[in-house]
Amino acid sequence: MPAVHPDIDRLSSTIAAVYDSAIDPGRWPEALEQTAGLLGGRTASIGISDAVTRETIMRTSWGVPEPYLSNYAEYVATMPFYALYAQMAVEEAKAGSTMYDMGEFRSSLFYREWAKPQGLEDVAALCLMNDRHRFGIFGVNIGDDRDLAGPADIEVLKLLAPHVRRAATIGDLLDVSALSAARMEAALDILATGIMLVDTELRVLHANRAAARLLDAGEGLGYASGRLSARWPTANAAIQTAVARAAQGDLAIGRAGFSLPVPRDGQAAAILHVLPIPHSQPRRELAPRAAAAIFVASADAPPSAPVDALAALYDLSRAEAMTLEQIGAGRSPSEAAAKLGVSVSTVKSHLVRVFRKTGTSRQPELVHLVGSLSVSIGAPA
Amino acid sequence: MTGGIAISQSASELSLALSRIYAASLDASAWPSAIEAAARLVGADAAASIFHGCGGAIGMSVAWDRRAGTLELAADAAHAIAGLCAGMGSGAVRRIGQAIYLPSGGTAPPARWTENEAPAETIVGRFGLGSAGSGIVAFLFSKRREEDALADVERLLPHIARASAIGTRLDRCREAAARAEILLDGLGAGIVLVTDRLRIIHLNRAARALLARGDCLQSEDGIIHARAPRTTRDLAEAVARTARAPGGGAVTIAAFRDAASPVVLHVVGLESRAFAISMADRPCAAIVVMIPNRLPGHVLDAVADLYDLTPAEAAVFAQIANGKTPAEVAQTLGIAASTVRTHLLRLFDKTGVRRQADLVRLARDLSLP
Numbered sequence A: 001m002p003a004v005h006p007d008i009d010r011l012s013s014t015i016a017a018v019y020d021s022a023i024d025p026g027r028w029p030e031a032l033e034q035t036a037g038l039l040g041g042r043t044a045s046i047g048i049s050d051a052v053t054r055e056t057i058m059r060t061s062w063g064v065p066e067p068y069l070s071n072y073a074e075y076v077a078t079m080p081f082y083a084l085y086a087q088m089a090v091e092e093a094k095a096g097s098t099m100y101d102m103g104e105f106r107s108s109l110f111y112r113e114w115a116k117p118q119g120l121e122d123v124a125a126l127c128l129m130n131d132r133h134r135f136g137i138f139g140v141n142i143g144d145d146r147d148l149a150g151p152a153d154i155e156v157l158k159l160l161a162p163h164v165r166r167a168a169t170i171g172d173l174l175d176v177s178a179l180s181a182a183r184m185e186a187a188l189d190i191l192a193t194g195i196m197l198v199d200t201e202l203r204v205l206h207a208n209r210a211a212a213r214l215l216d217a218g219e220g221l222g223y224a225s226g227r228l229s230a231r232w233p234t235a236n237a238a239i240q241t242a243v244a245r246a247a248q249g250d251l252a253i254g255r256a257g258f259s260l261p262v263p264r265d266g267q268a269a270a271i272l273h274v275l276p277i278p279h280s281q282p283r284r285e286l287a288p289r290a291a292a293a294i295f296v297a298s299a300d301a302p303p304s305a306p307v308d309a310l311a312a313l314y315d316l317s318r319a320e321a322m323t324l325e326q327i328g329a330g331r332s333p334s335e336a337a338a339k340l341g342v343s344v345s346t347v348k349s350h351l352v353r354v355f356r357k358t359g360t361s362r363q364p365e366l367v368h369l370v371g372s373l374s375v376s377i378g379a380p381a
Numbered sequence B: 001m002t003g004g005i006a007i008s009q010s011a012s013e014l015s016l017a018l019s020r021i022y023a024a025s026l027d028a029s030a031w032p033s034a035i036e037a038a039a040r041l042v043g044a045d046a047a048a049s050i051f052h053g054c055g056g057a058i059g060m061s062v063a064w065d066r067r068a069g070t071l072e073l074a075a076d077a078a079h080a081i082a083g084l085c086a087g088m089g090s091g092a093v094r095r096i097g098q099a100i101y102l103p104s105g106g107t108a109p110p111a112r113w114t115e116n117e118a119p120a121e122t123i124v125g126r127f128g129l130g131s132a133g134s135g136i137v138a139f140l141f142s143k144r145r146e147e148d149a150l151a152d153v154e155r156l157l158p159h160i161a162r163a164s165a166i167g168t169r170l171d172r173c174r175e176a177a178a179r180a181e182i183l184l185d186g187l188g189a190g191i192v193l194v195t196d197r198l199r200i201i202h203l204n205r206a207a208r209a210l211l212a213r214g215d216c217l218q219s220e221d222g223i224i225h226a227r228a229p230r231t232t233r234d235l236a237e238a239v240a241r242t243a244r245a246p247g248g249g250a251v252t253i254a255a256f257r258d259a260a261s262p263v264v265l266h267v268v269g270l271e272s273r274a275f276a277i278s279m280a281d282r283p284c285a286a287i288v289v290m291i292p293n294r295l296p297g298h299v300l301d302a303v304a305d306l307y308d309l310t311p312a313e314a315a316v317f318a319q320i321a322n323g324k325t326p327a328e329v330a331q332t333l334g335i336a337a338s339t340v341r342t343h344l345l346r347l348f349d350k351t352g353v354r355r356q357a358d359l360v361r362l363a364r365d366l367s368l369p
Helices: A006-023 A025-039 A072-076 A102-106 A109-118 A151-189 A209-217 A235-247 A307-314 A318-328 A333-340 A344-358 A363-373 B009-026 B028-042 B074-091 B146-185 B205-213 B229-244 B297-306 B311-321 B326-333 B337-351 B356-365
Strands: A043-050 A056-062 A093-095 A120-130 A134-143 A194-198 A204-207 A221-224 A227-230 A258-262 A270-276 A292-298 B046-052 B058-065 B069-071 B099-102 B121-128 B134-141 B190-195 B200-203 B217-220 B223-226 B250-258 B261-270 B284-290
Touching: A006 A025, A006 A151, A006 B009, A006 B146, A025 A043, A025 A056, A025 A134, A025 A151, A043 A120, A043 A151, A072 A109, A093 A151, A102 A109, A109 A120, A120 A151, A134 A151, A151 A209, A151 B009, A151 B146, A151 B190, A151 B200, A151 B261, A151 B284, A194 A209, A194 B146, A204 A209, A204 B146, A209 A221, A209 A292, A227 A235, A235 A258, A235 A270, A235 A292, A270 B297, A307 A318, A307 A344, A307 A363, A307 B250, A307 B261, A318 A333, A318 A344, A318 A363, A333 A344, A344 A363, A363 B261, A363 B356, B009 B028, B009 B146, B028 B046, B028 B058, B028 B134, B028 B146, B121 B146, B134 B146, B146 B205, B190 B205, B200 B205, B205 B217, B205 B284, B223 B229, B229 B250, B229 B261, B229 B284, B297 B311, B297 B356, B311 B326, B311 B337, B311 B356, B326 B337, B337 B356
Parallel strands: none
Antiparallel strands: A043 A056, A043 A134, A093 A120, A120 A134, A194 A204, A194 A292, A221 A227, A258 A270, A270 A292, B046 B058, B046 B134, B058 B069, B099 B121, B121 B134, B190 B200, B190 B284, B217 B223, B250 B261, B261 B284
């Protein structure tokens, strides 16, 4: 290898800036500035758009002053040769001046009102992505203080091509997995049931909002040296055993899992459900430490009875639906009458119609029906 | 003239080697090839690298030798580097991002590295991996000038560190997603995550089974819809409304699988976090699909445990909890109606409730969504 050449350091630091942008998209302008410097360009930008709607998904620039930054979208729509870029292959690099007739380009509105006022004559363009979903271009704009983009510029761009492309892929992957994790975590957070994932040592790998509250309150369950710990005797051994058996995929317990009662003084009863993680789980190998899922169901979480939905399902009147809500929550007709401010006989006559319309004949059946269609939604944060 | 750099042979060599190094950030199995590329680029005869996790544990070790190729004995590399570092004494690489030069004789490189004809010199560099830990890479040289080799190694160190940090970051994100997915799959209720335009983002296990049956919800081109057009309209409206107002509670929608089987869809908006760039960062909602079901045996067993029920009481409780009348319970269990009544009174006593409906409610509350 020849002695250190300063250009090698510039290339190395430009590539470093490109990958830094993969982790922190806010650093793209820095990478663009270095790239422009490497090529001797005046400004640089990355644009990713929807291949179908042409809507901009992401655009970031370096060196582009206002109003040109804001009105780019408006002008590029009038650019007569824009379609030529869409024909580029991924990692292909080309000079704009070699793709179209410069005379025609210079007579375009885009050149006259957007490019020329900034002193821009040409672009060295690199195609980052081009599939049925997205189209992305990395471009270094060449100023009027030098020649049009030439083969040397294209060579440098080609040298950067795999790196810029890989950085975009990494950025996408990070975004996609962070976004999908955030959404799934948000879905777990809406439930009032405490939900946790633990490893074999009972370290909590994930806890939804309800579980986090439960653990913070520390009444029945809490943390001890970073591990899940029950506050009542013998429970820790039982949880440990349940988790160990769940982790081993113990056939005897099957898919259904274990349930352990949680005695809580002066409070509603709770049950801890320990579920094994099915080995067929598609993403099982991505969470190697996960041993078991623990759900904490408590009798004090008020389920939101789907009154409107039940009324629609069974064509109930408003009064009948309210009666169903009360009886479905386990109240007696006299309690329901008191709650609703009507007479017991009114409740009873509504109830007869509710039985007929829902195809049930007794109160416990209604409680069962309403209960199995309800879900406890946690209070908002 | 053009204003840029002139491409030299070494510029393209550097770019190619960096490609191999950063490829390892996307696929950890490419690290041996990355270390080899680094070693070849700096003109080393052999190289070894270890990555320490945040707890100090060795996350990965890779070794390469010009003649032997990638060494399979990764533990060798770890030992080799540990030996080198121990031999360095006060001159050891303390600063993150620093590489130091160890002339031959100053330390004892591992035997299998010194089988070469020429006396070997070693350069050891240490790099930080942010919150992910740190790493060390060692290169063995026999034919290069110290300052050239040091400059080359110091240029590569931050790239190796960055590639490793990116890989760790990706793994963590994927792991968080996998953990949440596993938990959603543990639920009996079907959970469908959709954008405000009903595009399916995720289905949990129960929801996948539900859509496969297709008797209530179906998907077409990635868009969810109900079998009944009216339900689809209600769903679209509920999803659009709740997705834009997360934290505002649930909207429930009724649907039928067939004339006798009701289904209720609970639609809740999902809170979103801010992302710098995202291709599909639209408001989202969760559809929780509830279908009437029998309570699973293990839940009933746990309730029996909780209240210290006898086996006979537990059997009666299981029937009552699923909405059966005492007469039906007597018939199913083949016992007298009066016996059922006796058990019921004991059940009321032990659980502290007064009515059958309360028992049904209790069992339901203690089971999983």
